[in-house]
Amino acid sequence: QVQLVESGGGLVQAGGSLRLSCVASGRTSSTGFMGWFRQAPGKEREFVAAVRWSGGSTYYADSVEGRFAITRDVAKNTVYLHMHSLKPEDTAVYYCAARLRSDTYYYTSTYAYEYWGQGTQVTVSS
Numbered sequence: 001q002v003q004l005v006e007s008g009g010g011l012v013q014a015g016g017s018l019r020l021s022c023v024a025s026g027r028t029s030s031t032g033f034m035g036w037f038r039q040a041p042g043k044e045r046e047f048v049a050a051v052r053w054s055g056g057s058t059y060y061a062d063s064v065e066g067r068f069a070i071t072r073d074v075a076k077n078t079v080y081l082h083m084h085s086l087k088p089e090d091t092a093v094y095y096c097a098a099r100l101r102s103d104t105y106y107y108t109s110t111y112a113y114e115y116w117g118q119g120t121q122v123t124v125s126s
Contacts, residue, residue, distance in 0.1 A: 002026045002115040004096045009120030012086055016124070020081040022096030022117055032102030034079045036070065037110060038092035038122075045095065047108035051079060054102060061108070064090075086124045093119040 008020040024031065035050035049070040050059045058070050069082040079096065097113035106112040 002028060002031065002098050004098060004115055004117035006094065006096045006117040006120040009094060009122045011123045011125065014086060014088055014124055014126050016086050017082070017084045018086065018122060019083070020094055020096075020120060020122070022079045022081075024077040024079070024098060028077045030100050031098050032100050033107055033113075034072065034096065034098045035107065035113065036079075036081045037095045037097055038090075039095070039119075040089075040092040043092075045110050047110075048094070049081060050107050052102060059104070059107060083122070086122075088124050088126045090122060091124050092122060094122050095119045 003025045004022055006020060006022045012018050031053045033050050033052055036048040037045050038048050039045040047061050048064055049068055051070045051072050067085045072079045096117040098115040099113040
């Protein structure tokens with residue numbers, strides 16, 4: 001089992017920045033991928049970014065490419081989502097996720113992740 005705890009959400013004006021953190025505990029040595037997803041009211045949960053735990057390769061949704069960056073600190077079992085140039089459409093609950101597979105098989109799908117955090121709210125005002 002892997003437990004995930006997010007933090008860092010909040011209210012920010014359009015054009016601003018936020019950094020989300022996700023601390024993993026438990027059987028973290030088995031982690032293959034960690035990712036961030038988000039869910040806006042009335043919408044499905046969608047992929048934002050992911051990082052392969054071993055090696056650090058990163059992957060992004062087109063909607064955040066160039067504005068968001070996902071990084072990891074292996075020693076701290078922590079993954080970060082650095083969000084810049086935020087837009088009102090980025091408003092959502094952001095979820096941290098982890099999976100055991102380390103290949104890129106369906107890495108953008110919520111069904112491919114076994115473990116989830118409780119979510120943290122990000123609100124971007126116009």
